[in-house]
Amino acid sequence: MENRLADIISASLQQGKLPHALLIETLDLAKTQSELPDLVAMLLCETPDYSASKGCGHCKQCQLLMAGNHPDFLSIEPTTNSIGIDEIRAVSNKFTTTAQLAQAQVVVIQNAQLMTENAANALLKTLEEPNAKCYLVLVSVGYVKLMPTIISRCQQIRQPVLSKDALKQKYPNLPDYLVGFADQNESLLVKMAEPDELNEYVRVYQSFITWLKGQESSATLLSNIASKDELIEFWVYLVSRRIRQVLMKGYLQPAEQAQALIHEFNFTRRQVKGHNKALALTSLVHQLEGLIR
Ligand SMILES: [Zn+2]
Known part of the structure; x- marks a missing residue:
């Protein structure tokens, strides 16, 4: 069976080895986005279901997350083609206050590769003063797209994706040139199909x-x-x-x-x-x- 991102996180969490800054590098953003809710729920849930790599779905934390208004969860999703310093300030502010309801706070920055240099430097300050009760999850599209100083302060995890050969086997009716163009982005391939x-x-x-x-x-x-x-x-x-x-x-x-x-x-x-x-x-x-x- 294909590995899920949440399974990797679940294994680290159970071993008590999950660091507080994660960098998820992905070639398939849609796939990563589809796995993020389970991942975040595992971090905030009161009784996480580690074997299924998700939250319990019943506790207050899970309920609030599903309703989209958990006070200890912040998701930065750029609407333009850059993430500026104001957005990163919101992240820092989150991390200087304490969690309101859950045992920890979680901030996800999607398309983190779009951070401007100033934004990245501001984020670096937050990473240099890690708060034990905070998880920062950076999602970067493409490999090694962030500043080395940021990468070195995060645990890098690559979104599991299928190889081109595996994709050709999975979608035998699609022309090779389309599989090649999709570049291991299965969500894109499915859309183009x-x-x-x-x-x-x-x-x-x-x-x-x-x-x-x-x-x-x-x-x-x-x-x-x-x-x-x-x-x-x-x-x-x-x-x-x-x-x-x-x-x-x-x-x-x-x-x-x-x-x-x-x-x-x-x-x-x-x-x-x-x-x-x-x-x-x-x-x-x-x-x-x-x-x-
Ligand atoms: Zn729960």
């Missing part, structure tokens, strides 16, 4: 292959990918795979040029929006024509 979504990805793939053969114009390719960020992301993945092929065939210079263009595109598309983004994409597709086809 829904019929309407799958059709779009297959269409982009086929369009790209036809374009590579010179049987489709760049304008047609563009019309197939430009509608959604997810599809552009997928197409960039296909281009990167193609660049590796070109490189292996010994065409060093075009491969490097194409790589540089993709690198620049990835950088700018995170900064600019709307019309300029469409222009950048159009320009990229045309420039790639002579490099990877």
Whole structure:
């Protein structure tokens, strides 16, 4: 059976070895989020069910958690693409007051990799003065994305995920390129496998292959990918795979040029929006024509 995050925490808790700062690194945020309620309940519950790796579900702590208003639990979930110093102050404030109802306090920071440098430094202060009655759980998307000084003060736990080969076996009907693109993010893979979504990805793939053969114009390719960020992301993945092929065939210079263009595109598309983004994409597709086809 597949390992759950909560099982790892449960084992450490029973052995009395759970440190007060945890860093959960995940490639599949949705999967981690689905396991967080059990994990938090185990930390606050009066009679945790360690064998099932969850709270009892009946005590006052569990009831309040399930109702979403436990005074000793705080979850920071960024709504923009950064976590600033104000959010971290809320964490520090929580940890300087004592627990109101439970034996401990729990703060979860989701998408902790989005902390600004100032925010991370502020958090460091909290980590340097650990409070025995507090658990800080950082959830970071991707591996080793936080400052080394923060990582070194936490116990690192990686969300168990299936390997690409195991995912191929589990979803034999999905094309390899989709499993490759999902990059061990099973929740994303399942979402992309829904019929309407799958059709779009297959269409982009086929369009790209036809374009590579010179049987489709760049304008047609563009019309197939430009509608959604997810599809552009997928197409960039296909281009990167193609660049590796070109490189292996010994065409060093075009491969490097194409790589540089993709690198620049990835950088700018995170900064600019709307019309300029469409222009950048159009320009990229045309420039790639002579490099990877
Ligand atoms: Zn309970």
